[in-house]
Amino acid sequence: MVPPLVETQDLVKEYVLGGETVHAVNHVSLKIERGEFVAIMGASGSGKSTFMNMIGCLDVPSSGEVLIDGIATREMTSDAMAELRNSKIGFVFQQFNLLARTSALDNVAVPLIYAGVSGEARRERARATLTQMGLADRLDHSPAKLSGGQQQRVAIARALVTNPLMLLADEPTGALDTHTSEEIMHVFQTLNDEGITVVLVTHEADIADYAARRIVFRDGEVIEDGPVANRRRGRAA
Amino acid sequence: MTSIATRLSSYGINVAIALTALRTNLMRSILTTLGVMIGVLAVTLAVAVGSGAKVSVMESINSLGSNMALVFPRPDTEGGRGTEDRGRLTMRDARAIEREIDGVSAIAPQLRSSIQLVATGRNASTAAIGATPGYGIVSNITAERGRFITDADVNSASRVIVLGPTVAKKLYGDFDPVGERVRVNRVPFTIIGILESKGSSFGNDNDDIAIVPISTARQRFATDTLAGPDDLHMLFVGFQDGFSLRTAKREMTRLMRDRYRVRDKEISPFTIRTTEEFMQETAQVTAIFQAVLVAIASISLLVGGIGIMNIMLVSVTERTREIGLRMALGAKRSDIRNQFLVEAAVLCMIGGVIGLILAIAAAAAFEKAVDFPAPIGIATSIGAILFSALIGLIFGGWPAVRASRLSPIEALRSE
Numbered sequence A: 001m002v003p004p005l006v007e008t009q010d011l012v013k014e015y016v017l018g019g020e021t022v023h024a025v026n027h028v029s030l031k032i033e034r035g036e037f038v039a040i041m042g043a044s045g046s047g048k049s050t051f052m053n054m055i056g057c058l059d060v061p062s063s064g065e066v067l068i069d070g071i072a073t074r075e076m077t078s079d080a081m082a083e084l085r086n087s088k089i090g091f092v093f094q095q096f097n098l099l100a101r102t103s104a105l106d107n108v109a110v111p112l113i114y115a116g117v118s119g120e121a122r123r124e125r126a127r128a129t130l131t132q133m134g135l136a137d138r139l140d141h142s143p144a145k146l147s148g149g150q151q152q153r154v155a156i157a158r159a160l161v162t163n164p165l166m167l168l169a170d171e172p173t174g175a176l177d178t179h180t181s182e183e184i185m186h187v188f189q190t191l192n193d194e195g196i197t198v199v200l201v202t203h204e205a206d207i208a209d210y211a212a213r214r215i216v217f218r219d220g221e222v223i224e225d226g227p228v229a230n231r232r233r234g235r236a237a
Numbered sequence B: 001m002t003s004i005a006t007r008l009s010s011y012g013i014n015v016a017i018a019l020t021a022l023r024t025n026l027m028r029s030i031l032t033t034l035g036v037m038i039g040v041l042a043v044t045l046a047v048a049v050g051s052g053a054k055v056s057v058m059e060s061i062n063s064l065g066s067n068m069a070l071v072f073p074r075p076d077t078e079g080g081r082g083t084e085d086r087g088r089l090t091m092r093d094a095r096a097i098e099r100e101i102d103g104v105s106a107i108a109p110q111l112r113s114s115i116q117l118v119a120t121g122r123n124a125s126t127a128a129i130g131a132t133p134g135y136g137i138v139s140n141i142t143a144e145r146g147r148f149i150t151d152a153d154v155n156s157a158s159r160v161i162v163l164g165p166t167v168a169k170k171l172y173g174d175f176d177p178v179g180e181r182v183r184v185n186r187v188p189f190t191i192i193g194i195l196e197s198k199g200s201s202f203g204n205d206n207d208d209i210a211i212v213p214i215s216t217a218r219q220r221f222a223t224d225t226l227a228g229p230d231d232l233h234m235l236f237v238g239f240q241d242g243f244s245l246r247t248a249k250r251e252m253t254r255l256m257r258d259r260y261r262v263r264d265k266e267i268s269p270f271t272i273r274t275t276e277e278f279m280q281e282t283a284q285v286t287a288i289f290q291a292v293l294v295a296i297a298s299i300s301l302l303v304g305g306i307g308i309m310n311i312m313l314v315s316v317t318e319r320t321r322e323i324g325l326r327m328a329l330g331a332k333r334s335d336i337r338n339q340f341l342v343e344a345a346v347l348c349m350i351g352g353v354i355g356l357i358l359a360i361a362a363a364a365a366f367e368k369a370v371d372f373p374a375p376i377g378i379a380t381s382i383g384a385i386l387f388s389a390l391i392g393l394i395f396g397g398w399p400a401v402r403a404s405r406l407s408p409i410e411a412l413r414s415e
Ligand SMILES: Nc1ncnc2c1ncn2[C@@H]1O[C@H](COP(=O)(O)OP(=O)(O)OP(=O)(O)O)[C@@H](O)[C@H]1O
Pocket: A015, A017, A022, A023, A024, A042, A043, A044, A045, A046, A047, A048, A049, A050, A051, A203
């Protein structure tokens, strides 16, 4: 039996601020299977990002367990975590987080450095992934010379270049206009159709409608978890 | 194999990342590296001057004659106890040494005195050495013009004198005075030769001397410091090349102590030193001199290193978000640490190379200006660059480790 791609068991994240304990994520247990397209929703401060960062192995839980592809992460060394992020998870951020004054090609190649891919192969794979993202003619452009949508597509290419099992995207359309947001959501849908698992955080209902499953957080707890009723299909750029 | 290639290429990447980061803050990088540059300049110059001192001291010891022992009529108080005793050393001791010690190639018994020379209205004062032909052999000195003193000169105590180039120049300018008469302490002498130049060491002019037969010196010059008519001021004993001076010194000491019937635990009334000892002591002294210079110069390098540390800490703080991003993309702690180490090392090496170039220029100018050797060799150059990289690794170390210890999520959330 194939284990779930992500499984959380009684996941808790607390912050102690001035003697008061904030339960950012409060006893969350859920599973995400391979190939799913999940939207995580909720009001500001409801714990979406905190949850996402823990299943992305960027943050460590206060208690509970995160299993990625059946592997428990609680006891992992920081090196093992880094390797896991590198090989199995691709991150997409609201603010793109591209390296300034660095070409699109070199930006996309960064994860491959840490995967130990050698120079020429690195450039080749980065070029192929950027081409897949429709940016074949923007390889040498630095982020400053790209539009927001193009920058986010470079970021998606960077997330994809190591062939991860899933993409984690925290508000990927948060800095984009409606039209560009729809384009990006179409990109995610296409990738999901090709088999990659996508988990995205958003507080916009119409963005969440591109997903197949919706999980709603409130005060660190899951209050709703089910299929999206009228799923939107994005349109090509 | 591929993993080695990958490793190397990832260092290449690190260098590329470092250069990009350094170029981004060009002015800051220049100012930062200035400290290391000045430090490397100072240390390299210190090393150069130190080895220059060593070279010139060794040269002047070599100019004494390569393999020889010096015997003085001075109680050997090396053990520390002072003495009022007058030392002993006679011509008979010199002959005994020549006869009984193995490996002796020549002996040069000497009397020393300062003399006044007057010629055609000009005068000069200099140090005269009353010597035998052996002096030329042991000291490795010959007459460049005319001739050196001979056994015949010594046997007949003739009034002949060989002048050092400086003395000759003072009295006669560019005129060749061989065959001329000169008054030495008011007594007329014939100049029979001019010595070859031995240059100078430590501002001490080796050419400001004159040589007369030892017998003549004994008859004509004041030798009141001596106890008896057979006493010497100094004796040089030349040894065959490669002959152990350590053994020779032991043998000579034993012989001389027997001759003066010195009992155990009593100090010798003579002192024997060898060029080998001078070399060793000089090597020690110049090494200490060099170490002191380098230590002083290192303070500026330390200051430069602290500048590097400061700027690397700023750099880490400024790029916290980038560090978080790289960690999210799979960078291990060691990758982050190495990235900043390479950046610091590259920064320092650039400073080091510039500092080295300046040092080479400064050393050349220095050599010209004060006629003192300040060699900067390949080893020093490579050492300077590697050392500056090491400074980068040391002072970049803490900032780099700090960067690598950041939590990925906190780093990503910064700003
Ligand atoms: N480092 C931290 N220190 C203290 N409290 C924190 C920290 N990070 C998050 N929190 C708190 O945890 C709770 C959940 O935060 P989180 O960022 O997960 O919310 P979110 O659902 O992503 O909100 P938004 O939609 O505004 O991004 C909030 O109350 C927040 O103040």
